[in-house]
Amino acid sequence: MSPLDLGGLAQDTEVLVAPVHLAGPGTEEAVFSVLDNAAGWTKTVAFETDTYYASPCQRVRIANPVESAYGGWTITYSEDPLGVPDWITTFDRNTPREIVVAFTKTLVDSLPNHFRDYFSDGELYTGLGQEDVLRRSNWEPVHGSRPYWIVSPDSRAALRTRSGWLDEYTELLTPEKSMWRLSGGVDPVHVPTWRAFFSSSTPQHLRAAAATALTSLDAVPRFAGDIPERHRDLVNVRLAEPMAAVPRAQAALARRPYAVHTPAPGAEAATSPASPAAHGRSRRQR
Template structure:
């Protein structure tokens, strides 16, 4: 459903916008703040992007602007520098709050030092992403291939593959990942994003990400950074003065363009073509 927007908001105005999944990218620094602040994580800028490595070298968090989806990829191995046990990917337009929820939970799990922190997290919270979405009024739809939960406005969904595929094919991206988050307002045009999680991705990380994905709390954006096509479907409220000037200065100082400069790929290197969008399940 479209929501009429006020016409007196300036493009440079700091606003609170919801829902988060239609808010645009936001301040990408929040994605790796928790890694920078956690002792022992390494950071490197390479030709392919920005990479963070956990103290045990078994988890890698990478910003890959020249990759097929141009976003973030997280992998965890059973041993240092080993074959990945699971991967999570967030495409380039994923709102920062959603990606950051995953990396924050990941950093917390590793810092807690638990022997097996991967199922329910450091607090042993027994919650599933399905439960979180249901609490926020997302409806469930079952098909022969998927179990999907749709946002109340119909512009986002979280799906779980309901059939088996070989682990190696899933990890290599040859077959669909177990879980997918997806949002868009138009099936053909406009900004869209998706996040994919393979079968062994810890439930705690998925649940924390689902909390951010379905949150009803508005997030901060400069109004001009909200995708134009999404404006009729979001609610924006100006941040009250004098907070607006202070927060806007901080937001402008840390934009998606403030990530460390990544060397461009060689001109004779062919980049992968764009990935077809994740199909929106029939209702």
Template sequence: MPSPDPLALDPISDVLVSPGYLAGPGDSHSIFNALDLAPGWTKAVAFGTDTYYTSPCQRVRVANAAESFYGGWTVSYAEDPLGVPDWITTFDRNTPHEIVAAFTKTLVNGLHNNFADYLSGGQHYTGISSASLTARHRWEPVHGSRPFRTVSPDGHAAYQMRVGWLHEYDELLTLEKSTWRMSVGTDPVYAPSWQAFFSRYTPQHLIAASTAAFTDPTPVARALDHIPDRHRSLVSITREATARPNPLATAALARSTQAQAIHAPPRPTAPTTIAMHAGSRRQR
């Protein structure tokens, strides 16, 4: 009988991790691909590691500056392409890629008509807010907190909103003063593993798109050794229901004259739980 210990698996084995906000950043190819394929967007690579995208209207800049303080992705919008940004959103380098991709995909899809399709009366308008999403998934408000915040049922994720007046330029210059923030970790407020910041005028439907991915309880796919060590005791890990085929074995089977006579046993229809609180074989 196979060992239930996930460490008995190859470290690069694909597993499903829940909750997704603790799964680590994962593969960011989906973000790059969406921007690479966006019609009319331009791309520039600087310093060998930093990637910059510009929208056709020149109002949006997307940067993946790997060696910057926060790393990750920064998105800015300026009505005047040469002026001060109207809003800035930053996802640090450890933010799960599903959360970033939800934001950038919605941004790219709606920018051509200034998000009219996502506003009231538009074909993609849902009326769903970040507050309703956290409430739907039973996140609890922390009464009396400043900034106001709601916390996930496990206590390891927080969504907060700063209240009170602050000059808009202050939050553009200092991310920690942003109106909205997502944060995750063993102590998501004071010692977060990752953070995302949204300044006051970031369109609400973009924030809601990221919040939907942030609060989604569906497990996400990761390589086993990409789960952050500090989160191993906080997540549930299950084997993927369908293993990825081995390309060499598939090719050999196709060439075999006996291929038609081979009948593989049926695959399991549901994930098999490996462990709830697993240790790590690598340090990050």
């Protein structure tokens, strides 16, 4: 990939960026597309900003609460749809969307038969966990570290595995105390730009899907203004082909802080009304 001077580009210039862990979050359109097109899933929009999905079996709940502490996406699974979650995964608002999409699409695709295809006797079982996937891409352990860390070859992405015992309820309530944390940035261990948390019971195939997306060598699409300032000297960038669908490009731009909010042609007619918020409900989120 040939180098490109980002300083000379308008912020809404479409570019291709590598590696993904330094590319910035990107737009959320692909995540919404996976869930909006998932058969039988229900969608609720609250407060005109926060989006919630539920699977047909009601075991999986997915939240995209914009003003929460983490933003991004929180995903829970409960064997008893009305019970305490068995596992929870949190992608903060800065996590590259490709990682969220890989996790979410694998979840949607494998849920109908309750992940049986990924069990040890299933046709899609690989036996690989997220650390196996990362080590295959030459990630290396940080010797003597506690908790245990492995880092990417460029030292700009890391996986932490928590040491010691912690009761499951504390882990479910506090993402920072999750069993695993993926992160990226100039200093991914101490001052990460983005973080993704996986509790102890998060299925192995879902964690592996996220790790596979993280280690992909493919350049990812971004607007030039999406790339974090601190990452600009660390990424490879080239110009992308213009987006074919103008309304899609405008919708993506509308989510950027530098965008001029001009609706795409026909956008008002295509937008479904938001579900009303529950009366008196608190907006307190995780």
